[in-house]
Amino acid sequence: MYDYCSPKQIKPGGWLLKQLEIEAHGLAGNLDKIWPDVRESAWIGGDKEGWERVPYWLDGFIPLAFLLDDEDMKQRARRYVSAIAGFQQEDGWICPCSPEKRKSYDIWSWFLIAKVFALYCEYTDDKMIESALYRTVKCMYEMAQKGELSLFSWGKFRWYECFIPLTFLYEKYPENWILELGVILKQQGADYSDYCELWKRPLNHWKLETHIVNIAMMLKAEAVSCHLLGDACTDRAEYFWQLLERYNGTAVGVFTGDECLSGIGNNHGTELCSVVELMYSCEILYGITGNDIWLERLEKMAFNALPASMSDDMWTHQYDQQVNQISCMRFPGKSFFRTNSGESHLFGLEPNFGCCTANHGQGWPKLAMSIFQKKENSIQVTMMLPCELHTKIQEADVTVRIDTQYPFRHSGTFTVMAEQPTEFELKFRIPKWAKKVYINGRETENCGYYSICKVWNGTESIPVEFEDTPHFVTRPYDLFTVEYGPLVFALPLDFACHRHEYEKDGVERKFPYCDYELERKGEWRFGFSGEKLEVSKAQGDEIPFSSKHPSVSIKASFQRIAWDYADGYETVAEKYPESNVPLSEPQEMVMIPYGCAKLRMTEMPRV
Numbered sequence: 001m002y003d004y005c006s007p008k009q010i011k012p013g014g015w016l017l018k019q020l021e022i023e024a025h026g027l028a029g030n031l032d033k034i035w036p037d038v039r040e041s042a043w044i045g046g047d048k049e050g051w052e053r054v055p056y057w058l059d060g061f062i063p064l065a066f067l068l069d070d071e072d073m074k075q076r077a078r079r080y081v082s083a084i085a086g087f088q089q090e091d092g093w094i095c096p097c098s099p100e101k102r103k104s105y106d107i108w109s110w111f112l113i114a115k116v117f118a119l120y121c122e123y124t125d126d127k128m129i130e131s132a133l134y135r136t137v138k139c140m141y142e143m144a145q146k147g148e149l150s151l152f153s154w155g156k157f158r159w160y161e162c163f164i165p166l167t168f169l170y171e172k173y174p175e176n177w178i179l180e181l182g183v184i185l186k187q188q189g190a191d192y193s194d195y196c197e198l199w200k201r202p203l204n205h206w207k208l209e210t211h212i213v214n215i216a217m218m219l220k221a222e223a224v225s226c227h228l229l230g231d232a233c234t235d236r237a238e239y240f241w242q243l244l245e246r247y248n249g250t251a252v253g254v255f256t257g258d259e260c261l262s263g264i265g266n267n268h269g270t271e272l273c274s275v276v277e278l279m280y281s282c283e284i285l286y287g288i289t290g291n292d293i294w295l296e297r298l299e300k301m302a303f304n305a306l307p308a309s310m311s312d313d314m315w316t317h318q319y320d321q322q323v324n325q326i327s328c329m330r331f332p333g334k335s336f337f338r339t340n341s342g343e344s345h346l347f348g349l350e351p352n353f354g355c356c357t358a359n360h361g362q363g364w365p366k367l368a369m370s371i372f373q374k375k376e377n378s379i380q381v382t383m384m385l386p387c388e389l390h391t392k393i394q395e396a397d398v399t400v401r402i403d404t405q406y407p408f409r410h411s412g413t414f415t416v417m418a419e420q421p422t423e424f425e426l427k428f429r430i431p432k433w434a435k436k437v438y439i440n441g442r443e444t445e446n447c448g449y450y451s452i453c454k455v456w457n458g459t460e461s462i463p464v465e466f467e468d469t470p471h472f473v474t475r476p477y478d479l480f481t482v483e484y485g486p487l488v489f490a491l492p493l494d495f496a497c498h499r500h501e502y503e504k505d506g507v508e509r510k511f512p513y514c515d516y517e518l519e520r521k522g523e524w525r526f527g528f529s530g531e532k533l534e535v536s537k538a539q540g541d542e543i544p545f546s547s548k549h550p551s552v553s554i555k556a557s558f559q560r561i562a563w564d565y566a567d568g569y570e571t572v573a574e575k576y577p578e579s580n581v582p583l584s585e586p587q588e589m590v591m592i593p594y595g596c597a598k599l600r601m602t603e604m605p606r607v
């Protein structure tokens with residue numbers, strides 16, 4: 001079985017490095033300076049939120065700081081982690097809550113801070129933090145033994161998150177109490193098999209059982225618990241996935257949930273937290289099962305849904321994104337979203353609620369951490385992304401570098417550097433969509449993986465190319481999307497951007513972390529006309545998913561059709577048009593990657 005390489009051995013390059021730098025200069029890289037719930041959190045002795053926000057933020061900020069090897073960021077991460085550990089009680093309890101309030105404290109954040117400490121130890125081998133982690137998890141066990149540990153609300157629905165730190169600890173300390181604690185959490189935690197009937201029909205009220213972020217996290221529950229406890233795995237994640245996709249799937253590989261599962265429909269929202277948590281679940285599921293279906297799914301959401309919800313500078317984000325998003329203007333009356341406020345689709349500091357503000361930062365760094373895997377004498381590349389691995393095989397220093405603009409281009413070069421003759425296997429995954437594969441210039445069958453096993457010596461480069469043609473993909477309601485490689489394309493709509501700077505509940509929104517409403521200018525009611533899909537490549541700019549200068553686009557022909565607004569709303573498109581009878585002559589327009597198009601039509605009929 002392959003394990004992910006130590007994150008310390010990974011050095012992102014190319015556009016991925018640029019994306020991480022943008023994140024570091026944006027919201028996720030600066031929350032400790034500008035956002036009271038992180039800056040003055042109760043976790044570090046302040047009087048603001050002392051629950052999920054600081055751990056959520058650190059879960060992305062720590063890998064970001066270390067992947068960029070940024071001394072200032074690493075020090076800020078260290079300051080937070082040390083301060084939190086500094087408040088640890090004698091008995092190991094670590095959350096900011098007085099002894100008499102422990103009973104009513106929802107321990108979801110306890111699982112989360114334990115996960116963050118494990119992540120920090122992976123990067124630093126910090127023995128003090130490792131000991132704090134050991135003692136706090138032991139405290140959890142001792143409370144459980146005494147019947148004092150109560151799982152309710154979020155803790156009950158997110159019990160499996162604690163298996164990440166439990167697994168980390170058990171590898172270092174193979175002690176039986178860790179497994180016992182795992183058994184107790186699994187027994188007391190929610191079993192989602194009991195609720196999956198509810199996922200077939202959207203509800204207009206808020207429920208933990210259909211909560212999109214719970215469900216996104218939960219997909220890994222069986223895998224992580226069976227992996228640690230040695231129980232038989234029934235591939236529950238695949239069963240759940242099929243069910244969710246059928247009743248709530250979107251064109252960009254995630255599920256609708258605003259904030260609970262919302263059913264099939266390109267105008268429903270998808271919460272940003274659910275995108276990054278789904279990505280993480282796919283990364284863990286691939287790590288445990290080795291089934292590459294999880295990587296196919298991961299790529300689709302990472303290259304489409306993730307960038308779509310963030311502004312180019314990553315200073316603002318949406319709570320909810322829509323696949324057909326014709327406006328991001330606050331709803332004047334009742335919100336269109338089932339259980340979220342009427343500002344959930346604005347780009348801002350904390351539209352609707354601040355969870356995504358704290359949590360979105362884990363998306364890109366954890367993707368970078370998932371590129372390389374290793375077992376004895378084999379290195380496996382899960383995704384062709386610009387990155388370097390520095391590792392040792394049989395005492396020899398080995399570097400694998402990937403130079404590529406994938407997914408904006410479909411080719412790349414793998415360069416292997418071995419300081420002395422060393423025998424090992426280099427294996428890389430070929431995406432399922434690749435219709436033709438060329439390795440070293442020779443056409444090769446797409447068998448899912450390509451393997452080169454030999455004695456490597458010095459530097460050797462292997463050019464790789466995957467070929468695809470842009471094509472239509474069918475969607476519900478007789479609609480279509482356009483895909484090319486792992487990218488989904490959308491017709492971008494022009495808009496005017498309205499900036500709002502203000503203060504609410506003592507939290508300042510001020511440029512660059514203010515709110516933006518996007519007001520559409522012009523027509524949006526189109527259908528695809530004809531078969532023509534013509535790819536065009538451009539230089540792009542400094543921003544990988546640039547909304548202004550995308551590096552790849554597709555020219556297609558469109559005709560006007562009759563398409564109404566959703567009942568009662570002037571800024572939301574109905575899920576499907578009134579008719580697909582053309583009302584205008586065909587006109588050529590340019591589609592750009594979904595992640596680049598902030599207002600867009602993605603699912604359209606063919607006239």
Ligand SMILES: [Zn+2]
Nearest residue numbers: 271273355356
């Ligand atoms: Zn959220």
